Amino acid sequence: MNANASMAAAGAAAETQDRGALRRVLSSAALGQFVEWYDFVVYAYSAAIIAKLFFPNSDPTAALLSTFAVYAVGFVMRPLGGFVFGSLGDRIGRRRVLSFVILMMGAATIAIGLLPTYQQVGILAPILLVICRLIQGLSAAGETVGSNAFVAEHAPAERRGLYVAFTYSFANLPPIVAALLVLFLTNAMTGEAYASWGWRIPFLIGGPLALIGLYIRRRVDESPAFAATQAARRVTASPIADAVRDQKKAMGFSFALAAFSSLGFYTLAGYFVSYLVATVKLDSNSALISNSVALFVAFLAMIAGGALSDRLGRKPVLIAGLLASALAAIPAYQLAAQGTLASAIAGQGLLALACGLFWGPVGIALLELFPTRTRFSASAISYNLAYTIFGGSAPFLGTWLILQSGNKIAPAIYMTAVAVAVLLVVLMIPETARRSMVHAEDVKG
Template sequence: MSDTATRTAGPHTDQHGRRRVLVSAALGQFVEFYDFVIYAYTASVIATLFFPGDSRVASMLATFAVYAVGFVMRPVGGLLFGHLGDRAGRKGVLAIIILLMGASTALVGVLPTYEQIGILAPILLVVARLLQGLSVGGEAIGSNALVAEHSPPARRGGYVALAYAFGVIPAVFAALFVLALNSVLGEAAFTSWGWRIPFLLGGVISLVGIYIRRRVAESPAFEQTKRAERVAKAPLLSVLREHRRALGFAFVMASLSGLGFYSLTGYFPSYLSEAVKLTESESLIANSVALTMAFIAMPLAGRLSDRVGRRPMLVAGALSSALAAVPAYWLASSGSLAPAIIGESLLAITLGIFFGTVGIVWLELFPTRTRYSGAAMSLNAAYVVFGGTAPLFSTWLVDATGSLLAPAIYLAVLSFLVFVVACRIPETYQVSLVQGEDRTVR
């Protein structure tokens, strides 16, 4: 029986169980991205407390360098948790991941500052970021794989896009939370101790995620592969030996996902406040509106990809992002709030079309027996190169060129290159997640 023919014949989950899996994945995505974006939204304070110095640009560059350090561990986490997830199943691994994420985020919230312990303060901050990166390396792919493998085949793009969209909500929540704390506590109190509250909250949220994840069922696709005795003994080696082309496609798609997402969440708030000179409140408001637009666009794009296919939506998202990047940054850099909202929202919507489709594509490119390892390897390698460096490199571009549009040109060029590759990516929306090699020996 062909993969296409079995698209509607695979294992499935009842609606109640599927809802629980979706909530579990959404919470995991929330904690994962909350942990990272809260650092970006408090970057100005962290620069002051952990990297004091005469040059503000140098302090911000050091802060974003530590932000990028967390991404160094993402491939390690992807390899470790991908191997465990493909060997032992998705459920238990995801519970460990969310616990580690919450603990490392709470650790940042209790760290002493440079004034209190000197150089040890930024060193401990780096350790916390490395632990965050390790956990994040396994979260996005693992939780999305669990959703996809529990979903009805004809609707899995929409389900995964909805779960993935909850990675955008933390940025909105974090922005509004930081804004509220600043308003209630005042700038002096927030800089002194209030900045710690968002990090401690991340630890509390992770406990809720652990409770829910312990109650979800294991992936039906993984269980079917296990019954067929086709679980890979060395998933990573299998991927490198048998799925190099899929790795390449997944890496290229993840490059735009990484740069786009962390430009919106990790760089734009500081870009608007530090380079454009909007107030902190105006920067956070603009960012919150834009990311809300992305949250709306993502599930719509995912659902549409279930109807027209993944390739047309990837092509549309990448091309529209290439065309929108420079006008979006031009509007955002005008120096007033309304154009900043319009410009950033325009970019968020075009990128949202791409984000809403790419989450399921990473999974469909690989069979169940190596899905977690293959997709995690591609995603995390690209995020190290393009995601973690987005705030740092964009800040450097503006400083080196003197142009507020320099980051836009970088994004536009990469978006166009991804568009070219997306035109050649294999169509996967009618391929069964339980593929031939998951059922029989090759």
């Protein structure tokens, strides 16, 4: 069989799945995304109580900044996790790596739920909290890119955008569940009981959820694209070195896409509730409810954006999402700053709609830039580096910008600037919607 015929056969194998197998892959990825990100974001929704229990300080703003600094610490490990899990995913397969990272995240989340407080063990408490967040960050680095690649390499070419966006969108649901769970607990319990032990419940739930995710992931087959690369003996022993040598430009594009994706997601899922409570002075119940509504809007907008990218191409939808986000950021914050439940829903909902449109094609667009043999490594490294810089800093930087400027919409100005900068990069990115997930170099020497 010549090289072209080999590539065609491999591409057909990678892109043609029976419906039952594809449903299992989609279920595995969607539920895996949910479990992984529930464990990661529940920290943000417990920021206020963690600030009191682990960082006692007479200045509540300083304590909150310390809590968000530890939140950002979890992102420090993401570039390292991208190197480790990206390389493993390209050498031993996607499925095995995804099974390991979800178990790792669950263990770290349970550990946070069992930690002693500052009052009980002093400085050891925040140190242990930092260690748990480092483990969570390492695990998270392998999840999103790996899960999206797993779906993309199973999906039919004409629906890759929709299927990746659908499973990727489940990352928006854990913040809703975490927010509503915290809302229920804080209203169902006395303040003393919640501060004593109730805050631990959302973290302890993360363990059983991780085991469910592990069970589901172990019941699906390895990606056909990776299997085709294995069969052609084209799995590289040094995917990171190959990616850095051959795909620097594509990795730069991937970094840019992830930069705004992470800033938008962690502004909505990791910062906005604290912004509404601490800066706008909205009551916590209204803040959590409004944020949950906004994230559900983002969930739907992501699916729509992914589906549109299958019809129109990735670039037009990415550009539309960035333009909408740049135009919506300042009005969204202005609405939210009015301090009512309705204005909080309207402001966050507007931002969620714009960001969700962009997030829809992001997951698949950055994967299509790379061949199978280096896809996990190249995308995980660039994606997680951007998430560390722009996502991990979002809550801390938002709080700091307001503190320094006295301007409640300062974070929106920053978001607008990042959206415009990324838009300029996207104009240079090639259209990838019609590319095969199996490239020529994946099946021929």
